[in-house]
Amino acid sequence: MVILIAEKSDITRTGIRYILHELDKNQIVKELENPEKFRRTIEKEKPFLVFASADFLNDSFFLSIKNSKEKPIFVGINVDTIALSVFNFLSETIGFTSTKADILRILQRFSVAQTKEIFGKNDNELTTREIDVVREIAKGLTNKEIADKLFLSTHTIVTHRKNITRKLGIKTASGLTVYAIINNLIEIN
Amino acid sequence: MLITRNLKMADVIHMDYTLLPTINRFGISLGYGEKTVEEICQKHGVNVDFFLEVINSFHDKNYFPEKKFRAFSLKYIIDYLKNAHKSYLEYKVPKIERLIDKLVEVSDLKKQTFLLLKNFFQEYVNELKIHIKREEEEVYPYIINLEKSFLDKKIPKKLQEKLQVYSIGKYEKEHDNIEEKLFDLKNILIKYVPMQKNNNLCNNILSELFKLEEDIKEHSEMEERVMIPQVKAMEKALKTGKFDVEEI
Ligand SMILES: [Fe+2]
Ligand SMILES: [Fe+2]
Numbered sequence: 001m002v003i004l005i006a007e008k009s010d011i012t013r014t015g016i017r018y019i020l021h022e023l024d025k026n027q028i029v030k031e032l033e034n035p036e037k038f039r040r041t042i043e044k045e046k047p048f049l050v051f052a053s054a055d056f057l058n059d060s061f062f063l064s065i066k067n068s069k070e071k072p073i074f075v076g077i078n079v080d081t082i083a084l085s086v087f088n089f090l091s092e093t094i095g096f097t098s099t100k101a102d103i104l105r106i107l108q109r110f111s112v113a114q115t116k117e118i119f120g121k122n123d124n125e126l127t128t129r130e131i132d133v134v135r136e137i138a139k140g141l142t143n144k145e146i147a148d149k150l151f152l153s154t155h156t157i158v159t160h161r162k163n164i165t166r167k168l169g170i171k172t173a174s175g176l177t178v179y180a181i182i183n184n185l186i187e188i189n
Numbered sequence: 190m191l192i193t194r195n196l197k198m199a200d201v202i203h204m205d206y207t208l209l210p211t212i213n214r215f216g217i218s219l220g221y222g223e224k225t226v227e228e229i230c231q232k233h234g235v236n237v238d239f240f241l242e243v244i245n246s247f248h249d250k251n252y253f254p255e256k257k258f259r260a261f262s263l264k265y266i267i268d269y270l271k272n273a274h275k276s277y278l279e280y281k282v283p284k285i286e287r288l289i290d291k292l293v294e295v296s297d298l299k300k301q302t303f304l305l306l307k308n309f310f311q312e313y314v315n316e317l318k319i320h321i322k323r324e325e326e327e328v329y330p331y332i333i334n335l336e337k338s339f340l341d342k343k344i345p346k347k348l349q350e351k352l353q354v355y356s357i358g359k360y361e362k363e364h365d366n367i368e369e370k371l372f373d374l375k376n377i378l379i380k381y382v383p384m385q386k387n388n389n390l391c392n393n394i395l396s397e398l399f400k401l402e403e404d405i406k407e408h409s410e411m412e413e414r415v416m417i418p419q420v421k422a423m424e425k426a427l428k429t430g431k432f433d434v435e436e437i
Binding site: 023099100101104168169170171172174175178179181182183 | 190249250251301302305306309312369370372373374376377380381382383
């Protein structure tokens with residue numbers, strides 16, 4: 001998984017590369033100084049993420065890659081004055097005040113996006129079975145008790161709980177209780 | 190960019206004003222004049238190296254130099270941790286409580302829901318209090334004692350007996366994630382509370398929750414990645430009588 005840094009300034013290029021390697025020393029990073037070779041480099045290296053400054057970004061470039069199948073994600077470098085039409089092609093931007101944390105966030109954002117694509121569609125809605133389990137957790141039952149009540153194994157309940165936590169972003173039993181009440185899954189007494 | 194000792198303290202705040210509460214924890218408050226970080230620390234009797242590492246680890250979320258931290262006396266670290274506890278209980282938590290109270294007060298339709306949130310947060314606060322109490326009454330005093338013996342290179346009989354039945358490993362095992370409930374509360378607010386007109390209030394609560402969670406995370410890292418390993422090394426030294434602990 002290659003990351004390409006397209007930027008005329010040595011200092012900026014080196015800085016970004018340095019941070020990328022600090023975040024992940026195994027990350028393959030290619031650099032490009034000459035805007036004329038931009039398209040060819042992308043075709044050759046097939047980066048999944050490209051950091052590029054305004055010198056590299058213009059309408060005709062984006063037009064030329066419009067129909068290519070594997071388009072990388074573009075992050076603009078110091079693109080404050082760039083045309084809006086070009087700006088719209090960028091997924092993120094960084095500037096002189098950006099920190100390591102910003103770059104980390106960008107990396108996390110897009111590596112997550114990629115894994116999502118592999119798993120396909122949004123499966124964040126609770127299934128009926130999972131709703132049953134939430135209801136019982138909210139009533140204060142233990143995994144074992146829920147298993148007995150629903151005629152399932154404790155192991156299955158544990159799996160359900162993991163999925164529920166992943167989907168809802170709620171880890172604790174009392175958090176799930178609040179969720180259950182808000183969504184009218186159980187009555188308050 | 191890392192903060193260094195020669196920067197003016199005022200410039201540090203211009204660079205990152207979110208550091209203020211952390212700086213306050215060292216007993217340093219506003220009115221810095223033209224003084225540098227180092228000068229201000231000296232004036233307040235604060236170890237400037239320790240100050241810089243703490244401030245930088247808050248300033249840059251990816252910066253956490255455990256090795257460097259472990260070079261400081263545990264007394265500094267524990268003082269700092271205690272001040273953090275204090276700011277949670279006396280400032281940050283009450284602030285959130287007030288905001289939630291307000292939310293319950295102004296809402297008519299969803300009062301039930303907000304009361305639920307209030308209870309949930311109260312449960313959390315109780316857990317936090319128990320957690321902190323144990324650390325301050327049991328764990329920290331043990332560590333202070335231990336460090337003293339370590340530096341004196343002798344073990345009083347009492348400590349010797351204690352070491353036979355207790356070790357920091359016990360605390361480590363039971364040191365739970367006190368930010369879990371905060372995480373839940375955030376998600377409930379973001380995803381599941383039907384909002385009508387209390388946007389500002391809810392935004393405020395959320396941003397306070399985010400800040401508290403982040404702060405506590407940093408705090409627990411200090412306990413787990415700095416304090417505990419250092420204590421373990423001292424326990425080992427005191428048990429074996431080998432005090433030249435270069436590599437911790
Ligand atoms: Fe603590
Ligand atoms: Fe703790």
